[in-house]
Amino acid sequence: MTKTKKIISAAVIAAGLCYFGMVVYVWHFDSQRSEASPQRGLTPENAKILKMLNQKGCDYCHTPSAALPFYASLPVAKQLMDYDIRTGTKIFDLQPIRESLLEGSVAPEADLAKVEWVMQHNAMPPTRYTALHWAGKMSQAERNDVLDWVKQQRQRYYSSPGAAVKWQDEPVQILPHSLPVDGNKVALGTRLFHDPRLSGDGTVSCASCHALGSRGVDGLKTSTGIKGQKGPINAPTVFNAVFNHQQFWDGRASDLQAQAGGPPLNPKEMGASSWNEIIIKLNQDAGLKAKFLDTYPQGFTAATITDAISEFEKTLLTPDSPFDRYLRGDDEAITVQQARGYQLFKEHKCATCHMGKTLGGQSYEPLGLRKDYFTTDFNDADIGRLNVTKNDRDRFRQKVPTLRNITLTAPYFHRGDVATLDEAVKQMMIYQVGEKPSQPDVDDIVAFLGSLQGHYQPYNLFGK
Ligand code: HEC
Numbered sequence: 001m002t003k004t005k006k007i008i009s010a011a012v013i014a015a016g017l018c019y020f021g022m023v024v025y026v027w028h029f030d031s032q033r034s035e036a037s038p039q040r041g042l043t044p045e046n047a048k049i050l051k052m053l054n055q056k057g058c059d060y061c062h063t064p065s066a067a068l069p070f071y072a073s074l075p076v077a078k079q080l081m082d083y084d085i086r087t088g089t090k091i092f093d094l095q096p097i098r099e100s101l102l103e104g105s106v107a108p109e110a111d112l113a114k115v116e117w118v119m120q121h122n123a124m125p126p127t128r129y130t131a132l133h134w135a136g137k138m139s140q141a142e143r144n145d146v147l148d149w150v151k152q153q154r155q156r157y158y159s160s161p162g163a164a165v166k167w168q169d170e171p172v173q174i175l176p177h178s179l180p181v182d183g184n185k186v187a188l189g190t191r192l193f194h195d196p197r198l199s200g201d202g203t204v205s206c207a208s209c210h211a212l213g214s215r216g217v218d219g220l221k222t223s224t225g226i227k228g229q230k231g232p233i234n235a236p237t238v239f240n241a242v243f244n245h246q247q248f249w250d251g252r253a254s255d256l257q258a259q260a261g262g263p264p265l266n267p268k269e270m271g272a273s274s275w276n277e278i279i280i281k282l283n284q285d286a287g288l289k290a291k292f293l294d295t296y297p298q299g300f301t302a303a304t305i306t307d308a309i310s311e312f313e314k315t316l317l318t319p320d321s322p323f324d325r326y327l328r329g330d331d332e333a334i335t336v337q338q339a340r341g342y343q344l345f346k347e348h349k350c351a352t353c354h355m356g357k358t359l360g361g362q363s364y365e366p367l368g369l370r371k372d373y374f375t376t377d378f379n380d381a382d383i384g385r386l387n388v389t390k391n392d393r394d395r396f397r398q399k400v401p402t403l404r405n406i407t408l409t410a411p412y413f414h415r416g417d418v419a420t421l422d423e424a425v426k427q428m429m430i431y432q433v434g435e436k437p438s439q440p441d442v443d444d445i446v447a448f449l450g451s452l453q454g455h456y457q458p459y460n461l462f463g464k
């Protein structure tokens with residue numbers, strides 16, 4: 001052995017010993033930490049999962065405030081952990097899941113899908129972390145425990161009835177045929193949704209931008225409101241919007257009724273100066289007024305008008321797409337390519353953000369999660385959820401749009417600057433998933449998205 005080789009092997013052995021020493025050292029404190037984990041009278045099953053998340057280190061990379069072990073301040077460990085914690089908390093916040101475990105309540109559907117993906121793919125904790133923290137390694141049995149919990153949550157809170165046994169535990173769920181509604185309110189809401197008297201100069205109704213015959217969108221890059229004014233953002237569809245956990249791209253309205261209160265007084269959309277102005281006009285219509293009073297004795301108010309419109313919007317469902325029939329057990333309902341596309345949709349993490357009954361609408365995700373989408377050229381609408389929460393973590397976050405009927409609702413993204421589905425899927429792969437798109441995979445996924453086109457049956461206003 002030459003002298004240099006001797007020195008190198010000595011260095012390798014020393015580094016090995018050093019690494020081993022660090023592992024034992026870190027392991028000792030990791031185990032101590034897990035014994036001190038909180039217990040607040042939770043169920044034994046939930047306590048087990050919660051303890052595991054803590055023991056495996058999920059807490060400190062995925063909760064902003066988790067107590068760090070003291071070795072996090074050692075130089076090398078600190079560098080590694082700083083990166084992981086920064087990226088980890090940006091990409092995934094574990095806090096809502098921790099709360100649901102502690103309280104025995106419902107966990108967000110998108111978080112369940114994300115945890116399911118990382119457990120199925122043995123992707124967490126990151127290997128560079130488990131290399132140092134042996135106690136962080138997860139066995140198959142431990143991953144199965146977490147996956148069982150995800151399954152239970154989904155069955156209990158999110159699953160639609162009617163799925164074939166083999167499709168019962170999917171991140172994507174069947175869209176229901178109908179929701180219970182008050183038929184009188186729906187009839188009034190249908191009228192008001194199409195009524196331009198809700199606008200300042202009597203030219204614009206909700207349907208101007210959300211025409212039902214055009215899948216509830218206007219087909220424009222960004223919407224055009226009263227007096228031809230250009231709005232800042234692309235109009236999402238009103239179909240199936242009832243399933244969104246909140247409304248608008250940035251979620252500034254908590255539900256459909258709150259949402260419907262926005263456009264009439266928005267100077268760029270319908271431009272009415274006040275609800276009073278609208279109510280005076282509607283009261284002049286004796287026929288409509290009489291019908292309205294039958295259902296709402298208090299008459300036209302902002303609250304009753306928006307209540308009727310939101311009741312109508314509950315009937316804007318598009319069930320029975322080929323993919324829904326597939327989930328109900330009809331294997332022939334979609335093509336072989338579409339079935340492959342669905343598997344790829346799950347593999348490529350699309351379903352970690354686009355899941356549930358509408359493949360979206362359940363969480364806010366930053367456009368550019370894995371690769372910066374914006375450099376300097378961004379506006380207020382691009383900032384998204386940050387406008388509502390003032391929390392910097394929410395910069396560029398938008399409510400994930402639904403993918404139901406997506407083939408018919410171009411152009412895409414909140415800017416409406418993506419013209420084709422092929423391009424939208426490629427951009428998602430690059431900016432949200434961090435992958436180089438492969439054309440065959442993109443083609444299969446686009447084919448799958450085509451199977452999400454459902455059927456709208458206008459509500460029978462004259463009784464069933
Ligand atoms: C050392 C820090 C660290 C630990 C420990 C850790 N994570 Fe992560 N996690 C990250 C980072 C960094 C990312 C983003 C980069 C990546 O995907 O590799 C991430 C990504 C994720 C994602 C999003 C995956 C995606 O691609 O959308 C989920 C979900 C997740 N982690 C869950 C967990 C769970 C559950 C645990 C515990 C079993 C855990 N993590 C442990 C750092 C960590």
Ligand code: HEC
Nearest residue numbers: 206209223224225233234235236241247248249260263269
């Ligand atoms: C000038 C065009 C225009 C008019 C008129 C209009 N909208 Fe919209 N609508 C939009 C745009 C643009 C957005 C997205 C705005 C945002 O998120 O900031 C939107 C968002 C919505 C959403 C939220 C959907 C989602 O996925 O978050 C619903 C529901 C909706 N509108 C219903 C209505 C109703 C009801 C009316 C009438 C009271 C109405 N809209 C009038 C353009 C319009």
Ligand code: HEC
Nearest residue numbers: 348349350353365367398400401412413414424425428432
């Ligand atoms: C990290 C979350 C996330 C992942 C992963 C993700 N998406 Fe998205 N997707 C979004 C968000 C957020 C938007 C809206 C972006 C915007 O306009 O700002 C979006 C928009 C879209 C749109 C356009 C919808 C519309 O109406 O404008 C399509 C299509 C789409 N995604 C498909 C996919 C596919 C296919 C995949 C997998 C390759 C995928 N997404 C992965 C979050 C995600």
